[in-house]
Amino acid sequence: MDTPVPLAAFEALCAAIQWNEQGWVCAVTQDADSGEMLMQAWMDREALRKTLETGKVHYYSRSRKKLWFKGETSGHVQELRELRIDCDGDTLLVRVKQRGAACHEGYFSCFYRRLGAKGLETDRERLIDPNAVYRTS
Numbered sequence: 001m002d003t004p005v006p007l008a009a010f011e012a013l014c015a016a017i018q019w020n021e022q023g024w025v026c027a028v029t030q031d032a033d034s035g036e037m038l039m040q041a042w043m044d045r046e047a048l049r050k051t052l053e054t055g056k057v058h059y060y061s062r063s064r065k066k067l068w069f070k071g072e073t074s075g076h077v078q079e080l081r082e083l084r085i086d087c088d089g090d091t092l093l094v095r096v097k098q099r100g101a102a103c104h105e106g107y108f109s110c111f112y113r114r115l116g117a118k119g120l121e122t123d124r125e126r127l128i129d130p131n132a133v134y135r136t137s
Contacts, residue, residue: 005052014045018089024060025092029102031109032081032095038102039110041068043092055080057096074133076100101127 005013017025024042031038041059043051046067050058057078061068071077078096085092103110106126113120 010049010052013083013085014048016085016089017092019045020090024062026090027059027092027094029057029078029094029096031098033097036109037111038078038096038098038108048092051080051094052083057094070102071099074100074104074128076102076128078102104130106130106133 019025023044025044025048026040027043028040029038030036042062043058044060044067047058047060050056050067050069057070057080059068059070060066069077077099078094079099080094081097082095083092084095098108101108103112105112106128107124108127109124112122112124114123115121
């Protein structure tokens with residue numbers, strides 16, 4: 001999305017969303033070019049508003065209990081290309097241009113494992129070393 005969404009459109013979207021008891025909605029994120037599923041996270045009203053205002057995807061971090069700008073630590077931002085809502089209003093499809101790794105484990109997608117005959121198998125290479133990006137002090 002190249003331009004910010006008008007307030008009236010934001011309010012109409014918020015009214016269509018079936019927010020859960022915590023005030024969140026499921027957000028499934030997809031690479032707009034390849035169609036690959038990148039991750040699943042949660043958005044609250046503030047994260048949705050910031051995403052639409054800036055064109056950079058924001059989520060609600062359940063572990064940190066606060067607004068989370070995707071890429072604030074790693075620099076691997078998600079640029080919003082399109083936002084869709086499902087028929088029940090309880091899931092958003094966030095289509096993005098992914099810059100770098102979407103996964104905090106260093107992979108392009110969080111879905112880097114698949115079920116094989118011997119159990120879970122990693123089917124791709126890491127893009128980055130997560131320990132080098134997500135250092136804790």
